[in-house]
Amino acid sequence: MKKVAITQRVSVVPEYGERRDCLDQAWPRFLASCGLMPLALPNVVEVATALCAGADVTGLVLTGGNDLAALGGDAPERDATENALLDLAESRGLPVLGVCRGMQMIQQRCAIPLRRVEGHVTRHQVIRVAGEPTEVNSYHRFAAFESRPPLDVWAVADDGVVKAIRHAGRSTTGIMWHPERMDPFAAADVALFRRVFKVVPCAA
Numbered sequence: 017m018k019k020v021a022i023t024q025r026v027s028v029v030p031e032y033g034e035r036r037d038c039l040d041q042a043w044p045r046f047l048a049s050c051g052l053m054p055l056a057l058p059n060v061v062e063v064a065t066a067l068c069a070g071a072d073v074t075g076l077v078l079t080g081g082n083d084l085a086a087l088g089g090d091a092p093e094r095d096a097t098e099n100a101l102l103d104l105a106e107s108r109g110l111p112v113l114g115v116c117r118g119m120q121m122i123q124q125r126c127a128i129p130l131r132r133v134e135g136h137v138t139r140h141q142v143i144r145v146a147g148e149p150t151e152v153n154s155y156h157r158f159a160a161f162e163s164r165p166p167l168d169v170w171a172v173a174d175d176g177v178v179k180a181i182r183h184a185g186r187s188t189t190g191i192m193w194h195p196e197r198m199d200p201f202a203a204a205d206v207a208l209f210r211r212v213f214k215v216v217p218c219a220a
Contacts (some may be wrong), residue, residue, distance in 0.1 A: 021055045047077075050210050068101060075187075076110055078112065083158065100123050112186075125137070130158045131159070134176055139153050141193075156168070161177060168182060
């Protein structure tokens with residue numbers, strides 16, 4: 017299996033005075049279905065970048081959870097870590113796939129304005145993916161209604177919210193739905209991850 021580096025959300029636990037890194041157990045299951053093995057990275061810049069640089073990873077997955085600090089989020093260490101990881105991925109030509117908040121990180125780096133939206137927290141939402149109606153889930157409170165080069169839009173909601181982007185010059189992709197929360201996993205999502213991270217399907 018190819019190995020991908022994957023970021024984690026920050027969970028603040030006041031009663032213990034702890035800031036914990038967390039990864040939904042659905043993520044390893046989903047990535048395994050794509051032929052990928054996750055390397056979970058902590059939200060400590062120097063440790064995360066050293067792990068990612070020292071491991072034989074085929075790419076980087078930015079997961080959801082925690083609003084961006086610029087939007088009032090409570091995990092600035094995560095923003096710093098993911099920005100450093102994106103710098104590393106760009107310098108090494110590693111593919112990147114951002115999910116929900118992960119897509120917003122990519123948009124923020126490209127100066128795409130994000131604002132609060134309503135009606136985008138639901139288990140079932142029909143959007144247009146490459147022009148075709150597709151049912152996905154949606155769990156976000158901020159979004160963009162526009163894009164600009166180098167980011168191209170390939171999925172949108174009926175209200176104009178941008179639901180998926182691709183970088184015109186690098187293998188950087190973002191989606192606003194959560195593929196790991198689908199049951200069963202959607203074949204289109206598995207195919208997307210395989211395509212981005214160049215996983216060759218096993219022969220039958």
